Amino acid sequence: MHPRPLHRCRRHLTGLLVSAFLIGAFAASPAAAAPAPRPQDELPPQEPGVTLRVFDVQVPLDKLCDIKTGQTPNVDRLMPGIDWSSSDDFGVDDHFVSEIIANLAVPEDGTYAFRLISDDGSRLRINDSTVIDHDGLHGAEPKDGSVELTAGHHALRIDHFDRTGGQQVTLEWKPPGAAEFAVVPGSVLSTDADVVRVTAPGRKECEGALDSPGDGLPLTEAHPDYALTDLRPAGFEPQVTAMDWLPDGRLAVTTWGGTDNTTGEVYLLDNVQGETDAGKVTAKKVADGLREPMGIKAVDGKLYVSQKHELTELTDADGDDVTDERRTVATWPYGGNFHEFAFGLLYRDGYFYLNLSVAIDLGGATTDPQPAPNRGSTIKVNKETGEVDYVAGGLRTPNGIGWGPEGDMFVLDNQGGWLPSSKLLHIKQDRFFNHYTNPSGPFDDKPVTKPVLWLPQNEIANSPSTPLQLTEGRFAGQMLFGDVTYGGIQRAYLEKVDGEYQGAVFRFTQGLEAGVNRISMGPDGAIYAGGLGAGGNWGQEGKLTYGLQKLSPSR
Structure with a gap:
């Protein structure tokens, strides 16, 4: 297997997400050349601790493996340090692969010795360089390595696997001037703060020797x-949440603005069509202060945006494209949960169509009871009166709505509670798609409608x-x-x-x-x-x- 480079953090990028497993020997590693530290301004906001991700592979391994990209971990936790020796720490008993990701704050220049104790195999990398290669089947044995480090933050990563029996990962160090090894203190470890930790049950897969892009692995090009x-x-760095086309050929784009914020924006982009490039494209901000908009539609010379809590009409009164007037067209049940989105926006024959997602708890479980009724639904909104009618229900995170064959409406719902895998749905009046809530939604008593397609989780x-x-x-x-x-x-x-x-x-x-x-x-x-x-x-x-x-x- 070939190592995959760790990517540096940039703004909100988590530069330590790439799987990196190498095959090696048992000899202690000599001190490596000093890698450059990571400037503080390159780090996103940090919090004390490390990120532990665990993948339940459910097969016996005898060496580290590359986890196939695109798979959601079974466990994703913030841990105070790196000293674990029980299944409660890892969240899985046997046959798993774990990834430990952190930033190490080095107080001074010098040679730093590290000791990695693991059961079974493991590998320590700092700034994408292997410091200790401790692969293979073995008990909780130590292995040492040294590296020259300069003062500052350094990207730290440990890859580990467990077959059966005990499991352990402990990282110790001996900084310059120290006489003995000691567990790396939590005070010098940090990880990205306020991040989304998505998990999913089920078996995860390692790359196979014969896997290739499009045949066992995701495509790459x-x-x-x-x-x-x-x-x-x-x-221009848009976190795009919606797109639609104006009659004059410009592209309207909404941006997210982040969780629980009202910093979503609307831009009009010109020169995007035909033979063009980024240097020819222009982007003009025409609205801001929106609550996580997820849909936009241009109708009769105005822009309509679905915010978390309402459908909003944006009017340019003086012809400069910038929004001068805002009008609430319609509201719907909204309880303030971070996951209560209003996804997408279609328009046909005087009605808008969009999806309301349910409230969930941190970690992904459906909130019980729901803070607002009748979520997890496809709704239609009368453009003139603002009246809201419910079309279908039993949805969880329906982050996609569009027209398909024969002008029918289709929705893509994301896996989670009640949904073992994501699915493509054909929306028709009064249909129910098997995601139940408390209190019950408007269609929970209807027969369950099967999906058009199940989308195998982690595979496609x-x-x-x-x-x-x-x-x-x-x-x-x-x-x-x-x-x-x-x-x-x-x-x-x-x-x-x-x-x-x-x-x-x-x-x-x-x-x-x-x-x-x-x-x-x-x-x-x-x-x-x-x-x-x-x-x-x-x-x-x-x-x-x-x-x-x-x-x-x-x-």
Whole structure:
């Protein structure tokens, strides 16, 4: 296996997310050359402790393995230090792989000796350089290594696996001038603060010797039928939550603004179509102060935005594009939970359509009871009166809504409570999709409607987003959808049997700069992809937390 480089933190990037496992021997490592420290201004906000992620592989290992990318860990915890010796510490009994990620604050220049005690194999890396290689099957044995470090923050990572019996990872050090080894104190360890720690049950997989991109592993590059173009002018770093097209060909984009904030924005982008590049694109901010907007639609000369708590009309009264007036079109039940989003925004025949997600607890369990009623629903809103009607229910995190074959409505719902895997759904009036809440939703007493497609968790989708039907090319009539954490775009082939849709899903493309939260078909026939991610493990591994690119047909 080849090591994967650790990426430096930049703004909210978590630069330590990439899996890095190497195969080695038992000899003690000599002191390595001094790696450069990480300037404080390159670190995102920190909190004391380390991040522990555990992957339940459920097979006996005899050496470290590369965990397949795109898989959600079974355990993701903030731990005070690195000294663990029980299954309660790791959250899994046997047959697991763990990753320990932190920043090490070195007080002074000098030679630092480290001692790694593990059961079974492990590896210590500092700033992407191996300091101790302690791989293989063994009990809780120590192994030492040294490295020259300069004062400042250094990226620290331990990879570890356990087969059966006991499990342990302990990291000790002997700084310059110290006489004995001691457990690395929590006071010099930190990890990214206020991050999203997503977990999922089930077996996780290591890379196999014969796995390759698209055959056992996620794709890595852009589809050969498409040319990839960057669309972000210098300094423009949008965490894209919605896109729509104005009649004059400009692209309207909303940005997230972060959890529990009212800093979402709306931009109008020009020169994105046709032959272009990031240097030709212009971005003009036309609205701000929005509560985590997740949908936008241009209708009759005005922009409409779905915020967490309401549908808002934005009016440019003087023709300079900047919003002068805001009007609340409609509100819906909202209890203030961080997960109560209003996803997407469609419009047809005088009605808007969007999805309301349920409230969840930190860690992913559905909040019981729900702070607001009738969440987990697809709703429609009368443009003129603001009246809200419920279309379908039993949804959890329906971060995607779009039109599909025969003009039907489709939604992508994300896995979690009541959902073993994400799924593509065909929305029709009064349908229920099996996510129950307390109190009951408006359709909880209806028969459960089966999904159009199950999307195998960790294999092809983890956090699917916008569905989009292709109208031209070799895949005309099929649907695409993006994914925030698995990343890239997938392709769904659908057929209708006895009035119900069914089909299959295929990997379509990767190679984009960020996990894909929104896709849109441009007037120029290109597929526009808006990227999004956050700290922790909510975002595509090793990618930016923002992005805007397009895929133009090249053949």
